Amino acid sequence: MKKLALAGLLAVGLTGCSSEEPKVLNLYNWSEYMPQEVLTRFEEETGIQVVYTTYDSNEAMYAKLKLLDDSAAYDLAVPSTYYVSKMRQEGLLMPIDRSKIEGFDNLDPELVNLDIDPDNKFSIPYLWGTTGLAVDTADVEGEPVTAWADLWDERFEGRVMLTNDMREVFHVGLRVLGYSGNSTDPEQIEAAYEKLTELMPSVRTFNSDAPRVPYLEGETDVGMIWNGEAVMAEETMPSLEYVYPEEGIIAWLDSFVIPKNAKNPEAAHQFISFVLQPEISALISEEIGYATPNLAGREMLPDEVANNRASYPTPADMTNAEFQVDIGDEALQVYAKYWEMLKSGR
């Protein structure tokens, strides 16, 4: 009798599995980088449940993806430019089946078929944005802040915030010295480190989780911020201005990629197509303040969003702008060492 009951239970369990596929999409994304509404609507339309996990740096995302590679913990991730090329070259990604992607043609021709991924075989652009200067005009008096170099000004002692991102912080140091933000020259990196140590007494905090928060908390008045965060902060803190530094802004493009061993690539393709719908792309850009590469979506934006210079820079704003590229492992170690030294404040 007992055996019979057990068999019955097993049978129920088995049919329970086979009648319905496990419809779950494991999405691994930057924190605060996807409106909840988009996830809800996707779940309603497709019946696929989205398990949403976040990270606050490319490095953390890369390490976890690589570690959990075989257990296939994630179906979709959103690395920045230079990590797309790195992960593609290391064979960590699954090719994207373009026949299953709708709306690819809506993407800005200038943001597809880039060197990081020729022909977009492995990546589909999600959002692009910039890292520039945030200035709380209510608390900053005197000369307006127009350049990265202004952060070194004595009047900002203890009031500066930097992102908790090794590459971005060194980008600033390198640009102030007139070098490329993608430098791999150890001497230039060291010079940038020396320059940044002069800034450290002014630095109150590093934050890449939600860089607008220290400004909203009143802890910092000036420093680095991502444009979308600046747009999000505007609502509660109109005095926070987004400034394009004279030395040139840091630009990046984040793209959807499917890890090689993803359990549910089908759902991943469906999600990409869902986001590429002009209406959804517009919704995302409006909600979180970053620029959509989807031209059809951009046309649907309300004027105040489409004309917001923080989200959509003018060609003049992009003078000297530099996209981040992969610098290779050797240079990475050099950066990492100086980053430790910088952050331990010695």
Add this chain to the structure above:
Amino acid sequence: MPSITRQPFRTAVLVLVWGWLLFLVLAPNLLVVGASVMTRDPGTFISLPLNLDAYRQLFDALYLEVFLHSLYMAAMTTLVCLLIGYPFAWALSKLGKQRQLLLIFFLIVPFWTNSLVRTYALKMLLATNGLINSALMGLGWIDEPVQMLYTEGAVIIGLVYLLLPFMILPLYSVFDDLRQELLLASHDLGAGRFATFIHVIVPLTLPGVLAGVMLVLLPAMGLFFVPDILGGSRNLLVGNVIKNQFLDARNWPFGAAASIVLTITMAILMLAHRVSKQRIGEEGTG
């Protein structure tokens, strides 16, 4: 082995405990030791050949300084915990049994909430426009908000807040065992309150102090999320270096070596604890 068949419960417990220790304590630690003597590899994180480069790297002046600074932060935390915990535990042991249980319960309740959440709560209290500053300014005691968040002080406050119970509990247990007769004897033999404290109470509670120090000092060096949240993401603790090495720099051997050094420090402290306990045992009998 008849005992095994006759005592299934005992066997099950033994298997469970040994299994737990082998798979969740010994094996992970051996993996860490293994990783620390391997070579850094950008493709697979770690690879052969075996070498001691990671340990050599630890002697870099930079990391020595980080370690010393971390030790300083942890020592300050331990000192504050001791200064609050010692009188607290003493007073606790003087109360009636019912009240003691109630207070210990209150001490343990915060553990039901995740420590990360509690650290964020602390952040809201300490921020420039946080609760403490608003209250002080509302009362007119200060004109300008005091900068508390993103300082070393904030990190120490956070560490003390999280670790204080670990100091109080072992101290409470030694105070609870403190026999009144010994204090009375000391008194009868002419010792004043101060002399009794120095010559009787302190030596008898020393094992509790050492146990508390052990339970606070080492975790205090490793709780990387406290400096991340309250200290502005600087490398104030060894824990931050370990985390950065594993995640950002992807230098696993080095991260593993740093964590081994922490373990060894812990082992030395435990040894000291045993020695002091033995000494007290000898004095007690002799």
